[in-house]
Amino acid sequence: MTATAAAQTFRHGIHPGENKELTAGRLIERMPFPEEVVLPLSQHLGAPSRPIVEVGEKVYRGQIIALADGYVSVPLHASATGRVTAIAKRPHPGGKPQEAIVIACDPTSPQTLYNEGALSWEHLNKNEVLTAIQNGGFVGLGGAAFPTHVKFSIPRGKRVQFFLVNGCECEPYLTTDHRIMLEFGDSILLGIRILQKMLGAEKTIFGVEDNKWDAIRSLREKIPSDLPCDIISLESKYPQGAEKMLITAMLQREVPSGRLPIDVQVVVSNVGTVAGIGDMFAYGQPLIERIVTVTGPGIRKPATLMIPLGTRLRDVIDHCGGLTDDIRQVLLGGPMMGTPQFDLEVPVMKGTSGILCLTQSQAPSRREYPCIRCSACLDACPVFLNPSALGSLARSAKYEQMLAYHIMDCIECGSCSYVCPSNIPLVQRFRVSKGLLRMKQAKEKARTN
């Protein structure tokens, strides 16, 4: 790694304590298959998958058990060989129980893949690669779980100059992407080769924060000379992993409000997704397992694990030695944007990047004081909104007026709430306001139609 004078980054943002040392130095471990996997039909944004297996049927690891229901949807694969024991409502991280396929894993099975073997990709055209990605069940593994084939479909008349690979992992505690970059370099590079050709991009650029200098060094050594690929070392800052922030940090291009990265000739993908796609073409494995950081002061043995999808949190936590006695909170995702869970029966899903066990609540019930106009939130907001003004509008339920302050551009990163000295629950109010505004817009649309 060559030392640069000042690492690149975006303006504003915050730098919370990283706390990554618990797992950053540990190799990825493979978690043993649990007794039962619970695979919700809705693990991605878009229409839930449609089951094609019946209760009692034997299924094999990697076999498609539910089909994509529409274009913005992906199929679901069995993550373990076993027997379907139920297709019913099961606890879901989102809150309401959702339809899920439950498979009792066969303890005697060798758990080999249903369709093993490399896929040749050199002769495939764009649409064939996209179809293969959809059939592999791929969604963005960074957390949003948006179907990858939709994101990679370039609209007519648009072109891709740069393909950005997101290895920022700016959330504290998480080391999922860090370990992937260290241990799955070859899968990532194969993925890049395929995707770069498919997208027609001039160049692929990795964006990696400088706290992961070992990953940067290891990738630099691996990049073959015939692949137009580069790595940019970015200053460690939150929320750099947000797509629009990353584009600004790396290319100094701003994605206009309400538009997509493709409008500035860029496509961004999480490094885990790229590695997964590489693995699928290398030996035929669809998205049936993922790497999850299990960490925090509340877990006895923190680890970065390769977990079959659908494994319940209880099984994962038991594998890691259990929770400590002073546990206060278990979150899915990082401490900034993750959602607390109160039922350990919920499964690990495609979008689960981490399981964080905290002994002190991240949102203690602190008293809210009036805004003192210190403007700390304005200096933190990465999309240059005015959280102070928005907060007071949200407090008095003036949602329509919030539109004039561009509330819809809020990426809900929580930097404003993090820095607020008066403990005003800003991002919480914005999420509620955005939800209500979206509801109102949908209603108006329905009325005009």
Place this chain on the structure above:
Amino acid sequence: MIEGITAIGFLVVLASLLGVILAVANARLKIFEDPRIDKVQEMLPGTNCGACGMPGCRVFAEQAVAGAIQPSQCRVGGPETAAIVAGYLGVDAGDVEKEVARLMCAGGTNVAIQMAEYVGYPTCQSATAVAGGGKGCRYGCLGFGDCKAVCDFDAIVMSPTGLPVIDPDKCTACGACVEICPKKLIELRPLKQRLLVQCKSELAGDGILALCKVACTACGKCVADAPPGLLKMKKNLPVITDELIHLQARDATLRCPTGAITWLNDQTSAVAKKEPDHVV
């Protein structure tokens, strides 16, 4: 002296000149507006609640005068206002039935368990975003009172067990609480409907009873006991067929093991509820 007279004279001339311009403008640029609109607007409650589907009372008045909307569609005003407006405009008042908001959950803190403590921003909308809010029953009322906060008519108070209690006399069926409830637990029902299913849990079987003592277990006894066709099971809940509401009878509630389906003593009363076997 002379300056004073000049000044007064100038102002008199200026005032009359401007007066003439205004008089001409008033005559030439006049926009005709039906004077009845103002009258009707005065008769309306003036709460601008939007329950009628119009942005406010003024637009309702315009529409009523134009004959595009029936006076009784103003639910807030009730039959009296509708009769006055209809009498003034000489149109039929229409017969839109009086509706009230009813809470379709009976799982207060005395009967339903809380699985986690929610310590964030105390609104139902916000708590729902955090894995459903921590209540054992994922379908149940969280009790932070978003509906109370949004009610313009003070018709909602929170009970000691953390459930909103809606006063049917004050409720105007404006629908604000229906819209805000993140769990969709409040529904507008005709005032005369006395048979209510006070549960929204879509789970079947007795498993739910570990979370809430008054949940519907989807046993189907009420469907069997009710007049044919009145109740139908949909998503593991009995649903009342609106057209057959005149058939409603207390029989359907008698064999309910949990009291999830209830019968109101009279139209205005709160719920006469079977006591649960034991209290959490």
